[in-house]
Each structure stands twice: as C-alpha cells, then as structure tokens.
Amino acid sequence: MINLAKGMKKKNENLKLFEKIIPTILLIIASISVLTSIGIVLTLIVDAVHFFKEIPFREIFSTELAPLKAENASFGFLPLIAGTFITSAIAMFVAIPIGLTAAIYLSEFSTVTRRKIIKPIIEVLAGIPTIVYGFFAYSFVTPLLMKLIPSLEAKNALSPGIVMGIMIIPIVTSLSEDAMNAVPSSIREGALALGATKLEVAFKVIVPAAISGIITSFVLAISRAIGETMIVTIASGSAKNFTLDVTKPMQTMTAYIVEFTSGDAGSGTTGYYSLYAVGLILFIFTLLMNLLAKYITKKYRKEY
Amino acid sequence: MNNNSYILDQQFKNQQCSGKGMKAYIDMEVAHKRMKRRILLDKVMRRLFSFTIVFALLVLGLLLYQVVSQSLGWLDIQFLTSRLSISAEKAGIKGVIIGSILLMVVVAPVTLFLGVGTAVYMEEYSKKGALQSLINMNISNLSGVPSVIFGLLGLTVFGRLFQLGSSVLAGGLTLSLLVLPIIVVSSQEALRSVPNFLREASYALGATKWTTVWKIVLPTALPGIMTGAILSLSRAIGETAPLVVLGIPTLILRTPSNIMDDFTSLPIQIYYWTLDTVLTKEYANLAAATIVVLLVLLFIMNSVAIVIRNKFQTRY
Numbered sequence: 001m002i003n004l005a006k007g008m009k010k011k012n013e014n015l016k017l018f019e020k021i022i023p024t025i026l027l028i029i030a031s032i033s034v035l036t037s038i039g040i041v042l043t044l045i046v047d048a049v050h051f052f053k054e055i056p057f058r059e060i061f062s063t064e065l066a067p068l069k070a071e072n073a074s075f076g077f078l079p080l081i082a083g084t085f086i087t088s089a090i091a092m093f094v095a096i097p098i099g100l101t102a103a104i105y106l107s108e109f110s111t112v113t114r115r116k117i118i119k120p121i122i123e124v125l126a127g128i129p130t131i132v133y134g135f136f137a138y139s140f141v142t143p144l145l146m147k148l149i150p151s152l153e154a155k156n157a158l159s160p161g162i163v164m165g166i167m168i169i170p171i172v173t174s175l176s177e178d179a180m181n182a183v184p185s186s187i188r189e190g191a192l193a194l195g196a197t198k199l200e201v202a203f204k205v206i207v208p209a210a211i212s213g214i215i216t217s218f219v220l221a222i223s224r225a226i227g228e229t230m231i232v233t234i235a236s237g238s239a240k241n242f243t244l245d246v247t248k249p250m251q252t253m254t255a256y257i258v259e260f261t262s263g264d265a266g267s268g269t270t271g272y273y274s275l276y277a278v279g280l281i282l283f284i285f286t287l288l289m290n291l292l293a294k295y296i297t298k299k300y301r302k303e304y
Numbered sequence: 305m306n307n308n309s310y311i312l313d314q315q316f317k318n319q320q321c322s323g324k325g326m327k328a329y330i331d332m333e334v335a336h337k338r339m340k341r342r343i344l345l346d347k348v349m350r351r352l353f354s355f356t357i358v359f360a361l362l363v364l365g366l367l368l369y370q371v372v373s374q375s376l377g378w379l380d381i382q383f384l385t386s387r388l389s390i391s392a393e394k395a396g397i398k399g400v401i402i403g404s405i406l407l408m409v410v411v412a413p414v415t416l417f418l419g420v421g422t423a424v425y426m427e428e429y430s431k432k433g434a435l436q437s438l439i440n441m442n443i444s445n446l447s448g449v450p451s452v453i454f455g456l457l458g459l460t461v462f463g464r465l466f467q468l469g470s471s472v473l474a475g476g477l478t479l480s481l482l483v484l485p486i487i488v489v490s491s492q493e494a495l496r497s498v499p500n501f502l503r504e505a506s507y508a509l510g511a512t513k514w515t516t517v518w519k520i521v522l523p524t525a526l527p528g529i530m531t532g533a534i535l536s537l538s539r540a541i542g543e544t545a546p547l548v549v550l551g552i553p554t555l556i557l558r559t560p561s562n563i564m565d566d567f568t569s570l571p572i573q574i575y576y577w578t579l580d581t582v583l584t585k586e587y588a589n590l591a592a593a594t595i596v597v598l599l600v601l602l603f604i605m606n607s608v609a610i611v612i613r614n615k616f617q618t619r620y
Contacts, residue, residue: 015512018514019512019513019514022429022513022514023425023429025421026421026422026424026425026429027425027429027430029417029418029421029422029425030421030422030425030426030430030439031439032418032422032484033418033422033439033442033443033446033484033485033488034438034439034442036446036457036481036484037442037445037446039457039461040449040453040454040456040457043456043457043460043461044453044456047460097356098356098359098360101352101353101356102353102356102357102360104353105350105353105354105356105357106357109350109353109354110354118357118361121361121364122357122360122361124364125360125363125364127538127602127606128367128542128599128602129542129543129544129571129598129602130542130544130545131542131544131571131574131575131578131595132367132371132542132574132595132598132599133367134575134578135371135574135578135591135592135595136367136370136371138578138581139370139374139578139581139588139591139592140366140367140370166360166363169360173360197342197343197345197346198346198350199342199345199346199349199350200342200346220448223448226450227448227449227450227451227452227453228450229450229451229452229544229545230544230545230571230575233545233575234575234578234579254450254452254545257452257455257456257549258452258545258548258549261455261456261459261548261549261550261551275456276456279452279453279456282450282452282453283449283450283453286448286449286450287445287448287449289448290444290445290448294444
C-alpha cells in the first residue's frame with residue numbers, strides 16, 4: 001500500500017516536471033519563426049555588406065549591369081528595379097480593373113448561390129503553381145501577342161506582366177469582396193431606399209465605405225507581383241536592358257537572383273555577393289508594401 | 305401676429321410641394337430621362353462586370369486546355385515510370401516524382417511539428433503581451449516575404465553553413481520555413497474554434513494543462529489542423545524558386561533514394577524543360593505533361609483537404 005502510494009507520488013512528480021518543461025519546449029518551437037526572420041535579415045545584410053565593401057554604394061544607381069564580365073564588371077541595379085516595376089505595373093493594370101469589378105459583381109450584383117460557386121473557382125487561379133503560369137506565358141501568351149504585335153521579342157516584359165496580373169486577380173477579388181461584404185446591409189438598403197440604382201450604391205456607397213480594404217488588397221497584390229519569380233524568369237529573359245519598351249526582354253530582381261544562383265557565380269565573388277544586395281533591396285520593397293497594407297487597415301478601417 | 309405668418313408660410317410651402325406647384329421645381333420629363341439613363345447604365349455595367357468574371361474563368365479554362373492539349377500523346381505509363389533522359393522520347397519522370405515525394409517526407413513532419421507547436425504555444429500557453437504580439441507580427445510579415453528570399457536563406461544556412469548542399473533535406477527544410485506561416489495561422493484558427501467548456505470539463509476531471517491540450521484540444525482541432533497542413537504541403541509541392549536558388553543541378557539522371565541525395569522535383573523539371581524548349585521543341589510537351597501530373601496531384605490534395613474540412617469538423 002505504501003509502495004503503491006510512493007509509486008504514484010513518483011509518477012506525479014514526473015508529470016509535474018513534464019508539465020513544467022512543456023511551455024519552454026513550445027516557446028522554443030514558437031521562436032523558430034522569429035529566428036527565421038532574424039536569419040533572413042542577417043544573411044541578407046551580412047553578405048550585402050561584403051558586396052558594398054567592394055562596390056561603392058553610388059554604383060548601384062548606374063544603369064549598366066554586367067556582373068559576369070571578367071574585367072570592369074559593373075553592378076548598376078537600376079535595370080533590375082525598372083524591370084521589376086514595369087512588369088508589376090503591367091500586372092496591376094490587368095489585375096485592378098478585372099479584380100475589382102469582379103469583386104463588385106460578386107458582392108453587389110450576384111446571388112448568394114452564384115457567389116458561393118464562383119468565388120472558389122476564381123481562387124483556384126491563386127492555387128496554381130507559378131511555374132505553370134510561367135509555362136503558360138512563354139508557350140501561349142507570348143506567341144499570341146506576337147501575332148498582334150509583330151515587333152514583340154520572344155522574351156519580353158509584356159507577356160509575363162499580363163500573366164502575373166491574371167495570377168493576382170484572386171488576391172484583389174477575394175480581399176476586396178471581403179471588405180465590401182463587411183459593409184453592413186443597412187447602409188446598402190438606405191441608399192437603395194433613397195432611389196439609387198445598384199451601380200450607384202456600389203460606387204458611391206459601398207466602395208467608399210470599403211476603401212481601406214480595397215486599397216489594402218491592391219498593396220498586397222503589388223507586393224506579390226514584386227516578389228513573383230518564376231513567371232518573369234521564364235518569360236521575360238535575362239537581358240539586363242534599361243528600357244521602358246515592354247516588347248523588349250528585361251530582367252527583374254527576382255529573376256536576377258535565380259539566374260545567378262543556378263548559373264556560374266562561384267561563392268565569394270562579387271557577383272555572388274551582389275545576389276544578397278539585390279535580395280536585400282527586394283526584401284525592403286516587399287516589407288514596406290506589407291507594412292503599408294497593415295498601416296492602411298489599421299488607420300482607415302471603419303468598424304460598423 | 306408672428307404665429308399667424310408662420311402658419312401662412314407653411315401653407316405656402318405645402319402648396320408648392322404638392323399638386324400643381326411641383327412642376328415648377330421638378331421637370332418630370334427630365335427626371336424620366338435621367339432615370340432611364342441611370343437604369344440603363346446600371347444594366348450595362350452589370351453585364352460588363354459579370355463579363356470580367358467570365359474572362360477570369362475563361363483564362364483558367366484556356367490555361368488548362370493549353371496544358372492538357374500539349375501533353376496529349378506524351379503523358380503515358382512509360383512517361384511516368386522511366387528515368388529522365390536527354391532524349392525527349394525516352395524521358396520519364398519517375399525520379400522526379402520520387403524527388404517530390406521525398407521532399408514531402410521532409411516537409412510534412414517538420415512543418416507539422418513547428419507549425420502546430422507554435423500555434424499551441426500561442427493559443428494555449430502564452431499570455432497576451434509583447435512576446436505574443438511579436439510572434440504574431442513576425443508570422444504575418446514572414447508570409448509576405450518573397451519565396452526567392454527564402455531560397456537565399458536556405459542557400460546560406462542549410463546549403464553552406466550546415467553543409468547540406470542541394471540535397472532533399474536542404475530543400476525540404478527551406479520549404480518548411482516558407483510554408484510555416486500558412487500552417488501556423490490555420491492551426492491557430494482551429495485551436496481557437498475549440499470551445500472553452502471542453503477545456504474546463506477536462507480541468508474539472510483533474511487533468512493537467514498538457515493532458516487537456518494533448519487529449520482534448522488537439523484531437524478536437526485535428527480536422528482544421530490537417531486541412532491547413534495539406535494546404536501548406538500543396539503550396540510547398542508547387543514551389544520552384546527557392547529550390548532553384550538552392551542550386552539544384554540542371555540534369556540529374558539518377559533517381560534519389562534518400563534525403564541526403566541531390567534531386568529534382570516536379571516544378572523544377574518543368575522549369576528546366578520550359579527553358580530548354582529553345583534547344584529541343586518536344587521539351588514543351590514534356591513540360592506540359594509534367595504540369596498535368598503536378599496539377600492532378602494538387603487537385604487530389606485540395607479535394608482531400610475540403611473533404612476533411614466538411615466531413616470531420618464538428619461545430620459547437
């Protein structure tokens with residue numbers, strides 16, 4: 001009897017110990033995500049510092065990028081930044097009108113059952129791997145566009161820009177639709193009772209009321225477009241042109257990173273370190289976009 | 305006196321607003337015209353808006369049609385069961401499929417362990433405060449980081465620092481970190497949906513905190529957690545950029561056998577074949593056939609996730 005009690009006491013003590021260390025173990029697991037962020041920032045900064053030791057900071061604003069030249073290699077990142085912004089701008093040019101009107105249709109005009117069917121199908125677009133879009137852009141959209149614009153080159157900025165726009169339609173549609181749905185029906189009905197048509201309700205009442213959510217969806221979509229890699233790597237080529245002509249090949253920051261790591265830059269060369277400098281610029285851009293999105297939701301969100 | 309004039313004033317106003325007086329202020333013809341225009345605009349725009357949806361669906365259909373039609377005649381048993389080859393006719397993706405499966409063998413347990421662990425800590429153990437909001441903010445920021453950047457992290461930390469090179473393990477760990485935010489957020493939601501009375505009933509029976517979490521909360525939240533896990537796996541299986549950045553070699557004819565081997569996965573093979581269409585035209589067909597395999601795989605995974613969510617989730 002005493003033995004049994006002793007045994008139970010011991011087991012209890014073991015349990016108590018276990019119970020005490022569990023939170024610590026879980027805390028360690030949870031801190032891995034924080035470590036990941038720290039790791040990202042550190043790897044980027046440490047190797048970018050190597051880069052800036054060899055290349056003066058001023059040079060990255062030059063328009064000439066020739067990292068693999070044996071002599072006088074130059075590291076102007078402006079072509080990459082321009083390429084990134086041009087492809088993203090084309091993408092937004094496609095995604096904003098289509099995504100927003102689709103959202104307005106779903107939230108204001110369509111019936112509930114229709115919305116329940118259509119929304120998941122549109123979200124399928126977001127679930128397709130980007131490599132598939134890259135293949136689609138290169139083997140279908142580019143040849144199609146070449147028939148319309150004869151001067152278009154096999155690798156260009158236009159086709160990946162358009163396909164990227166299609167890829168981010170679901171982000172705009174889904175988030176804007178959520179924002180518009182969150183506007184209470186009483187406001188909608190009030191406007192309808194005053195004699196407004198549904199279209200007027202949508203544009204003069206619902207969109208202004210949901211504007212913070214809509215803008216946030218735009219910003220997140222831009223951030224996604226800036227960070228998108230495979231579509232531009234495949235379809236817009238690796239020529240480091242500094243141009244505004246969308247029919248010409250261009251390289252984005254992401255495509256530069258991919259080209260270089262899968263290419264011949266040996267570890268420890270300036271070319272290798274330039275990856276991290278480009279990565280750091282890319283990281284800062286997307287981080288700013290994401291923080292902006294958060295700021296907009298926080299500052300301008302109306303609670304009904 | 306004052307009172308009287310007020311009443312007169314009111315009568316005058318009433319007269320203006322009713323009957324004959326109205327015409328002077330609202331021209332009914334103009335109003336009708338305007339109303340017609342507004343209603344017409346409403347109808348036209350409604351059509352136009354619904355067309356944008358048709359457009360999006362059309363693109364989706366076109367993409368699927370394009371890929372499937374290009375893969376016709378190439379996607380057969382021989383393609384699925386033979387090894388990679390330089391010759392387009394002989395090439396098969398057996399090794400590539402095994403590479404993708406090995407990758408999942410690494411990603412699934414690692415993300416599940418890290419993701420659910422983090423979610424349990426956040427929902428069940430941590431107190432509201434600076435630390436919790438730090439981890440929350442960190443996770444939402446992490447989900448916005450482009451996948452190439454994760455590739456650079458993997459290249460530096462797993463590839464170079466831990467000397468894992470471009471093995472399955474290095475790729476798997478990189479992808480695990482990439483999809484971590486997805487599984488953390490969905491597990492948090494699943495844990496939050498477990499009603500408090502279950503926890504309280506467990507405590508009332510004398511269970512400790514961990515026993516409650518392990519035997520009551522986690523089993524109840526399991527469908528939600530599994531849905532999130534499958535979704536994050538399907539994101540990982542389609543991811544290309546981080547693996548390419550890790551430096552996966554262009555052509556691996558050998559089939560990987562364990563997680564320390566070099567490998568290629570489905571998306572990477574699609575990438576290389578698409579790039580090399582300039583050299584060999586038939587590679588486009590091989591890429592399309594591989595895409596079909598990848599899409600079918602994703603479709604199955606997502607269907608399973610939806611079934612689990614609909615069938616096993618209890619609502620309280």
